[in-house]
Amino acid sequence: MDIKAYIDSGILELYVAGALSEQESKEVYDLMLQHPEILQEVLEIESAVMKLTAAAAQPSKTNVFGRIKAQLKLGNEEVKVVSIEPSKYNWLTYTGWAAALVVGLGLFWTLNQNKALESTITTVEIEKSYLEQQIEEAKSNLAATRNLLNVLRDKDIISVPLAGQGNFASTYAKVYWDKKTNSIYLDAQGLPEAPAGKVYQVWSLTLDPLTPTSLGTIDEFNTDDNKIFAITNANESQAFGITLEPEGGSESPTMEQLYTLGVVASGP
Incomplete structure (x- = not known):
């Protein structure tokens, strides 16, 4: 894959702007995971968009926007402003964190379950060993009791x-x-x-x-x-x-x- 050509195609800007379909966004996301260069480019695009958004929010920029209208000779006509959707990367970042958290919790739960299982197995083995010992002692005690009864019942005792x-x-x-x-x-x-x-x-x-x-x-x-x-x-x-x-x-x-x-x- 030609990474540079892919970056120059403009699809990453559309991705950040949220203008791609769900399938296309997923394809970009998968490529971001595979190619650090694409991920870096997305981060830079997102950073640029955030800076532009912040700059546009400043009151001092209102007159600048007016001058641009004048230069374009738009007069007082209504100008349609295309709203840029929030960055998909933020969503993916949060999704990534959430996925990592879920995976981490899953691993933690699995480890705890394994420890609990090991503990249960150990307890069962101990109880089994103890039970076997008790059975042997019971057999021994029974034999001793029978022997003692035989002694006590002996007419020559x-x-x-x-x-x-x-x-x-x-x-x-x-x-x-x-x-x-x-x-x-x-x-x-x-x-x-x-x-x-x-x-x-x-x-x-x-x-x-x-x-x-x-x-x-x-x-x-x-x-x-x-x-x-x-x-x-x-x-x-x-x-x-x-x-x-x-x-x-x-x-x-x-x-x-x-x-x-x-x-x-x-x-x-």
Whole structure:
């Protein structure tokens, strides 16, 4: 395309004046986007028209217009003045800004939607992972519960009630002793939460002579919901007791903090 010939054709002046058809105006607009030279020429034409319009609006120019009439020998005849339409470029500029704004808002909305979608996907994945974990825990808990029920229902299990002692008379616990597996199940639901810095310690006792053997501390007592604990016990226990000790446990039971005590029943 010969840009110079196109500019010299006068179509750009008609474009600025708004004298072109909608289709022709669109063609000029498309060429402006493709060729900076055409865009620059339109801007210059528009600038010139604006200057002429501003100059014509000045009161001091009225006499000049009269002199021009006189020179043309028009007398007092009515002169038809062709009104120049507002610049199409202004309209296109505003349209361009509006289009840019719409595109920008569209991009912003799309980015937000993408972020929301990513967030939703992440949340779903987290919830799925959590649900899977809960299912596994439920299965594990169910298996543990069935195992515990089987233990408690075993006719060879020895049940040892532990009664509250001294200042802790309202407390209670129960030991289920499975000699075949050298383990006990301690139901400590009747004990209060351990104070800060303290833990419950379980003891296996022989009575003659009185000899305590530690079965360990229950460090997770406060956080365990069911308060049932499996503890290894390979001792020939004659009694079981629970004391409250400093964190880490003690080598021997603190008798002032003896919460519960129970003697294993003798044979039939």
